[in-house]
Each structure stands twice: as C-alpha cells, then as structure tokens.
Amino acid sequence: MPSAATDPREGDADVTMADALPGEPPATEMDEEEEEAAPMRLRVLPGSTETAASFEFAKEDHTLGNALRWIIMKNPVVEFCGYTIPHPSEARMNLRIQTYDNASVYDVLDKGLVDLMDLCDVVQEKFEIVRDDFKKK
Amino acid sequence: MSPAVVPSEEAIQKRRIIGIGTETVSNITSTDFPGHWPGEDNSWDVDKFRDKFRVQFHMNEPHNAQFSLIGLDAAVANAFRRILIAEIPVLAIESVFFNNNTSIIQDEVLAHRLGLVPLTGGKEGLNWLRWRKRDENNIPEEPNDFNTIVLVLEAECKWSKDGPALSAQGETDPDKLYVGHNVLANQIVFHPMGQHNRWFGTPETTIRPVNPDILIAKLRPGQKIVLSMHAEKGIGADHAKYSPVCPASYRLLPHIDIQRPIIGKDHAKKFARCFPKGVIGFEAVTHEEASMPDAVWRRTVRDVEPDEKNPYAGHEGEPKAVVVNAMKDTVSRECLRHEEFKDKVKLGRVRDHFIFQVESTGQWDSDELFLESVKLLKAKCLRVKRDLDLLTQS
Numbered sequence: 120m121p122s123a124a125t126d127p128r129e130g131d132a133d134v135t136m137a138d139a140l141p142g143e144p145p146a147t148e149m150d151e152e153e154e155e156a157a158p159m160r161l162r163v164l165p166g167s168t169e170t171a172a173s174f175e176f177a178k179e180d181h182t183l184g185n186a187l188r189w190i191i192m193k194n195p196v197v198e199f200c201g202y203t204i205p206h207p208s209e210a211r212m213n214l215r216i217q218t219y220d221n222a223s224v225y226d227v228l229d230k231g232l233v234d235l236m237d238l239c240d241v242v243q244e245k246f247e248i249v250r251d252d253f254k255k256k
Numbered sequence: 257m258s259p260a261v262v263p264s265e266e267a268i269q270k271r272r273i274i275g276i277g278t279e280t281v282s283n284i285t286s287t288d289f290p291g292h293w294p295g296e297d298n299s300w301d302v303d304k305f306r307d308k309f310r311v312q313f314h315m316n317e318p319h320n321a322q323f324s325l326i327g328l329d330a331a332v333a334n335a336f337r338r339i340l341i342a343e344i345p346v347l348a349i350e351s352v353f354f355n356n357n358t359s360i361i362q363d364e365v366l367a368h369r370l371g372l373v374p375l376t377g378g379k380e381g382l383n384w385l386r387w388r389k390r391d392e393n394n395i396p397e398e399p400n401d402f403n404t405i406v407l408v409l410e411a412e413c414k415w416s417k418d419g420p421a422l423s424a425q426g427e428t429d430p431d432k433l434y435v436g437h438n439v440l441a442n443q444i445v446f447h448p449m450g451q452h453n454r455w456f457g458t459p460e461t462t463i464r465p466v467n468p469d470i471l472i473a474k475l476r477p478g479q480k481i482v483l484s485m486h487a488e489k490g491i492g493a494d495h496a497k498y499s500p501v502c503p504a505s506y507r508l509l510p511h512i513d514i515q516r517p518i519i520g521k522d523h524a525k526k527f528a529r530c531f532p533k534g535v536i537g538f539e540a541v542t543h544e545e546a547s548m549p550d551a552v553w554r555r556t557v558r559d560v561e562p563d564e565k566n567p568y569a570g571h572e573g574e575p576k577a578v579v580v581n582a583m584k585d586t587v588s589r590e591c592l593r594h595e596e597f598k599d600k601v602k603l604g605r606v607r608d609h610f611i612f613q614v615e616s617t618g619q620w621d622s623d624e625l626f627l628e629s630v631k632l633l634k635a636k637c638l639r640v641k642r643d644l645d646l647l648t649q650s
Contacts, residue, residue: 195290
C-alpha cells in the first residue's frame with residue numbers, strides 16, 4: 120500500500136463510519152488484539168528537554184500538523200510551535216514546541232489535543248443544529 | 257499583571273479583512289495568538305469559541321452542500337477539507353476478474369474505468385462493511401462478506417433485426433444497426449454473498465452505481481465483455497476512486513468596501529458591471545445624505561482630507577452603488593482597473609468566513625461527509641493522545 124499519510128485502517132481509528140452496528144462481522148477478539156498491537160506513532164526526537172522538544176508523528180501530515188500547530192500557538196505558555204514535513208515521500212510530520220516558565224511540553228501537547236477535540240465537538244454540535252433547522256425550512 | 261487589553265470593535269473588524277489590491281495582497285497571516293498584540297488575551301477558550309463560531313447553510317442537497325463556517329482559522333478549515341478529500345472511507349471496485357473481453361478497450365483500461373464508477377447502497381450496510389486488511393507484504397486478507405462486495409458485468413453486442421440490411425443501404429447510426437453496443441453502468445449487477453442480503457437486500461439498499469448512465473465501453477457485433485469485480489473500502493489518499501467528494505473546497509467571503517459614494521446612473525452602472533450579476537445594487541441618495549454638512553460627512557468616513565466636501569450634496573434622488581451580495585463576487589478586481597473607482601473602493605476577503613462547497617460522489621450525503629470529517633479529526637487527536645499517554649507513562 121502506498122504510504123497514505125494517515126491510514127485510519129490501523130487500530131482504533133476504525134471507529135469512524137463502522138462504529139458499533141449490529142451484525143457482529145469479524146471476530147471482535149481480533150479487533151481488540153489489533154488495537155493493542157497498534158503501532159506507536161509518536162516519538163520524541165533526540166536533544167529534547169522538558170521545555171523544548173520535537174515530536175515525530177508517523178503517518179500524519181499537514182491535516183493534523185497545521186491544525187495542531189495553530190491550537191498549540193493559542194496557548195500562552197508556548198514560546199514557539201511549528202511543524203514540518205521533512206521529506207514529502209516519507210509519511211512523517213515533526214512538531215516542535217518550546218515553552219516559557221518551565222511548562223512541560225508534554226502537558227502543552229496534551230492540552231493542544233484536548234482543545235482540538237473540544238473544537239471538533241463545538242463544530243459538530245453547531246453544524247448539526249443549523250443543518251436540521253435548514254432541513255425543516 | 258495588567259488587566260487584559262480588549263481590542264476595539266473597529267480593530268477586530270480591520271483584522272478580519274485580508275486586503276486585495278490590484279497586484280498585491282495584504283494583512284494575510286492570522287494574528288490571534290497570545291503575545292502578538294500587547295496585553296491582549298488571545299488564548300484558546302472553548303466557551304469564547306462557542307459564542308463566536310457560526311454556521312450558515314446556503315444549499316443542502318445530497319450531492320451538493322454549500323455552507324459557511326464563520327469564526328474558524330484556516331488551519332482547522334483546511335484540515336476538514338483535506339480529510340473530506342483523502343481520509344473518509346468509501347466503497348469502490350478494487351479488483352476486476354476478466355472471463356472474456358473482446359472489446360477494443362484493453363483489460364487494464366477497462367478495469368481502471370470500472371474502479372472510478374461511484375457506487376452506492378444501503379448506508380447501514382456500508383457502515384457495517386469493514387476494511388479488507390493487508391499484511392506487511394501488502395497481501396489482502398481472504399475476501400469475505402464483511403469486507404468484499406461482488407459485482408458482475410456481462411455485455412454482448414449483436415446486430416439489430418434489420419441491422420445488416422440497413423448497413424448495406426449505407427445506414428451508419430449505431431442505435432439503428434446494433435443492440436447492446438453501449439455498455440452502461442446500470443449493467444453492473446450486484447451478487448449478494450453471505451450476510452449481504454440482510455444489508456443490501458432491497459432495491460433501495462442494493463449496491464449499484466450512483467449514475468446509471470455512465471458509459472463504460474462501446475461494442476460492435478460479436479464483441480463481448482464478461483467480468484466479475486470485487487469492491488472494497490478504501491481512502492482517497494490511496495486512490496482518487498476512494499474519494500467521497502468531487503470536490504470539497506472552500507473560499508473566503510469576498511468583502512467590498514465602498515469608501516466614497518459612487519453616484520449617478522451611468523457611473524454606478526459602470527461600477528456594477530465590474531462585478532458579477534447581483535453583487536452591486538442601487539439605492540437613491542436620500543435627503544439626509546444630500547443635506548449633510550461637510551463637517552458631519554468628514555466625521556463619518558475614514559482617511560478623510562481636511563477640506564473634503566460631502567460628495568452627496570446636490571445629488572438627492574440619484575442612484576448610488578451599494579453592495580447587495582458580496583458572496584456572489586469572484587474578486588476579479590476589475591473595478592480597480594478603472595481610474596474613477598480605484599480610490600473609492602477597497603476589496604478584500606474575510607479571514608475567518610469559509611464558504612465550503614462539498615459535492616459528494618453519491619455514496620454519502622454531502623452534509624454527512626462534513627460531519628464525518630469533523631469526527632475523523634477528533635479521532636486523529638484521540639489516537640495521538642493515546643500514544644502521548646503511553647509515551648509519558650513510560
């Protein structure tokens with residue numbers, strides 16, 4: 120398979136359209152097994168400290184990279200955040216975070232992910248309301 | 257710490273507009289980050305976002321939805337667009353098994369054409385379908401009812417009843433000479449396997465091409481196509497046939513700021529002609545405007561010259577150009593080419609107003625697809641967060 124930047128076919132990203140419908144297709148045991156074995160996609164690059172670190176995301180691209188960069192830059196303890204795709208034919212995305220005041224980069228990344236998930240919830244919620252109103256008209 | 261500085265409404269509006277000049281753009285990058293504007297609090301806040309974020313629907317048809325997302329950053333809007341194109345799973349034909357093909361279109365070309373035919377079927381069943389997993393050598397797992405859909409295409413071309421006679425008379429219209437010479441998408445037949453009848457058993461839920469009239473091949477008498485196909489789920493990043501949209505795009509809302517009035521029938525009409533139909537309308541200059549003292553006028557406009565006169569004076573009742581619907585504009589910048597308009601109007605785009613257009617290929621409804629992209633972005637975050645938790649625990 121050509122290196123799809125993000126491959127939702129791996130592990131638990133399969134939650135999308137196929138989540139929990141009756142019909143018990145493949146053995147769920149197998150799924151769980153695979154979920155556990157889902158490969159680690161995150162790595163801290165050498166030379167990192169608690170307040171300045173580069174993370175390597177396997178199989179991610181501009182989709183998550185830029186969105187995550189934006190939301191992390193919204194955090195006031197962040198001195199710098201940027202992302203790069205070191206080579207276009209390698210499905211890797213590097214994210215650099217530097218913080219002020221001894222704030223932990225791990226906490227900052229965690230907060231960024233949580234904030235982005237909150238954003239998705241708000242977008243979904245509001246989109247559904249407006250769409251349903253529009254359908255009624 | 258000093259109390260947070262709150263920018264004025266005017267400043268906020270000014271920051272929202274990306275300037276568009278004849279040959280240049282200005283005020284391009286987002287500046288809503290902590291530390292950019294001294295003293296301002298631009299940190300992330302869900303509640304603030306919830307207050308500010310708005311959605312407007314312009315059109316919602318299964319194959320075409322248009323809506324605006326207002327209050328987002330381009331980074332996030334672009335993430336949704338990219339997911340729509342490349343990461344939502346879709347069913348398409350992956351393998352074609354030829355039993356016979358005597359048409360002039362080669363096997364591999366025909367297989368490629370078949371792959372690109374958009375399919376649809378019962379949505380619950382499509383949700384129930386799983387990936388056909390591949391091992392590290394890219395060998396797919398055994399085909400099974402939960403990961404593979406079997407389709408069959410059989411077509412044969414024959415002479416029509418009096419085709420040979422007509423042909424001898426010099427008739428060349430294939431519709432009169434032959435039967436079955438056009439192989440169309442609706443000749444693709446679904447062959448249910450295992451549990452398929454439960455999900456795709458009715459005429460509404462059966463797996464079928466979205467558009468029945470797609471021409472797949474042309475045949476001549478004696479030529480035959482007999483093949484079976486395996487359709488499976490995939491994502492647009494692997495192949496365009498797995499992309500659920502064609503296309504999904506956004507543009508920023510155009511902004512037209514008429515800073516000095518454009519008055520007079522000919523003048524205003526010429527201005528309106530610089531834009532697509534429906535962007536510019538006309539209003540009569542009111543008595544209040546015409547009788548406004550120059551000093552009052554100067555207070556209402558920006559970048560004013562010290563001795564500027566009220567341009568409405570003496571034009572009461574004449575038409576002036578007004579912006580009716582900026583959304584229809586294409587931002588051609590035509591008006592900036594005319595000397596008489598170029599200092600009176602400022603063009604731009606609204607930074608955080610994204611007009612999305614999502615055209616589904618038909619497997620899913622367009623609005624469902626957008627919601628799916630939002631869910632997928634969240635799933636991506638969740639997946640990374642899980643890895644991050646593992647990383648910090650160890």
